[in-house]
Amino acid sequence: MTTTTLKLNLGPQHPSTHGVLRLLLELDGEKILSCEPDIGYLHRGMEKMAEKLSYIKYLPLVDRIDYLAGFFYSELLCRTVEKALNIELSDRVRAIRTMLLELNRISSHLLWIGAFLMDLGATSPFFYAFREREMILSYFEKLTGQRMMYNYFVFGGIRKDIEFLDDVQKIISILPEKLHDYERIITENPIFKRRCVNKGILEPEIGLNYSITGVNLRASGIDYDIRKNDYLYQGFDFAAVILQGKDSWSRYKARILEIKESIKIISQALDYLKKNEKLEQKHINPLNIRLPEGEYYQEIEAPRGLASCYIKSTGEDRPYRLKWRTGSYYSVNLLRKLLVGEYLNDAIAIAGSLDIILPEVDK
Amino acid sequence: MFIGIKSTFEGLATVFKHLFKKPVTLEYPEKKRELNDAFRGKLEVKGCVGCGVCLKVCPSGAISYKKDETGKVYCYKIDLKKCIFCGNCAYYCPKGAIKMTKEYELASENKKDLILEYEGGCND
Known part of the structure; x- marks a missing residue:
């Protein structure tokens, strides 16, 4: 008698991959023998586009690299250009940017909590998390005009001075109590624990070998926070x-603990911003941004790991080559290793726990 | 077993608490959200002097206009099929001629409705 293994396509129609990721699994019974992630369903050519557009035209588009944390990528592009042009940010601009980045990090983590629990089959936390995220997005809309594609940072500063600080105060006073609610119904829940404890073990060495960064690596005990x-x-x-x-x-x-740390940073930034200093920023002519010839590199800690931007300039008004490094790309590749030996039932739970977002992977 | 029952009740208690709260959703389209002044919706143009900054900052090439012999701008077109509502044109316009309104229901059955014409419109 001969036995064969079963090849199974998980996605792209699977609800938790919603049309943008396909995992080709090889199964022996219910055990996973190998996993091959197939990516590229959401490729938009963000890097090639940069070579055709001037810096100011490219800036609104980078929010779309990670549409759940748009501020991070516009911050990254702005910082790389500012580094090349030797522009120092004033303290007020720095505090504003930090506050918005951390609010964005919270909204991204909240969405992850909702989506992850949804993957595990719990529907209520999804709505709770979205309700809290809505407060943050409403604030962003009030400030920048849109909920996800902010285009608020400009080279050398921000578009206009920060407003509606009371809203931020309200958000950070409500959030801890809501987090307590989540923890009460999720953290110690026996079903949740059975599906998550000792599942998808990421050894620190494997994490380092696969270039994993961010929360995923820190949850494996490695102290690496670029912030x-x-x-x-x-x-x-x-x-x-x-x-x-x-x-x-x-x-x-x-991620829950990181939200709490972000709240700390926001409240410190808020205290500083309430002093009402005048906004000082250098005005840069948007039509004539030319980076001096050379190569520039900048990195920041995005919600899904280390994100970096590399620009090679030949002195023209557009990059000769622009490269993004995004955290999720490496997390997707980690699935090849992490899913082997696990059961099919756990595959979605493990993939969900890595916080993979496909626009960031495919760019 | 005991932990299972306890956590089930804890979960249900939280769910019941929310049962008696006001809904956070709105019955669109009967009720509509209140929009704030910064909202980036449909564009409106008035008082263009033809400096061309908007053409140079628009990432998708949605803007075009013509000039007559005297240099007066006419036939200022914004193609909503291309526009990504980034707000660059409105932000960088030196005369403040481009404004973003609160109008966001822009779907149309006719393709021509999606090309907005300002500054006297186009004759052709």
Whole structure:
């Protein structure tokens, strides 16, 4: 008698991959023997586009690289260009940008909590998380004019001075109590724990070998948070969340704790911004941004890991080559390793716990 | 077993708490959201002097206009099929001639409705 293994396509029609990711699994019974992620369904040519557009035309488009955390990528492009042009940001601009980035990080993590629990079959937390995220998005809409494609940062500063600080105060006073609610119904829930504890163990060495960064690596016990060395965050008191669990549950817990740290940063930034200093920023002529010939590199800590931007300029008004490094791309490749030996039932839970977002992978 | 029952009740308690709260959703299209002044909706143009900044900052090439012999701008077209509502043109316009309104229901059965014409419109 001969036995064969079963090849199974998980996605792109699977609800949790919603048309943008296909995992080609090889199964022996219910055990996964190998996994081959197939990406590229959402490729928009963001890097090639940069070579055709001037810097000011390209800036509104980078929000779309990661549409759940748009501020991070516009910040990244702005910072790279500012680095090339030797522009220093004033303290007020720095505080405003930090505050918005952290609010964006919270909204991204909240969406992840909802979507992850949805993958596991719990529907209520999805709506709770979206309700809190809605407060943040409403504030962003009030400030920038749109809910996800902000286009608020400009080279050398921001579009207009920050407003509606009371809304931010309200958000950070409500959030801790809501987080307590989530923790009450999720964290110690036996069903949730059975599906997450000791599932999808990411050993630190494997994480490093696969270039994993961000929360996923920190939940495996490696202290690597680029924010600690970032000049945007200088003067802010916060801790990098390091957990030793290595499993899906730790990655969930780390994100909850990271939201709490973000709230700390926001309240410090808010205290500073309430002093009402005058906004000082250097005006740059948008029609004539030319980076001096050379190569420029900048990195920041995005919600899904280290994000970086590399620009090679030949002195023209557009990049000769622009390259994005995004955290999710590496997390997708990690599935090749992480899913092997696990059961099919756990595949979605493990893939969900890595916080993969496909626009970031495909760019 | 005990933990299972306890957490089920905790979960249900939270769910019941929300059962008696006001809904957070709106019955669109009967009720509509309140929009704020910064909202980036349909564009409106008035008082263009033809400096061309909007053409140079628009990422999708949605804007075009013509000039007559005296240099007066006419036939200022914004193609909503291309526009991504980034707000660059309105932000960088030195005369403040481009404004973003709160209108957002822009779907149409006719393709021509999606090309907005300002500054006297086009004759052809």
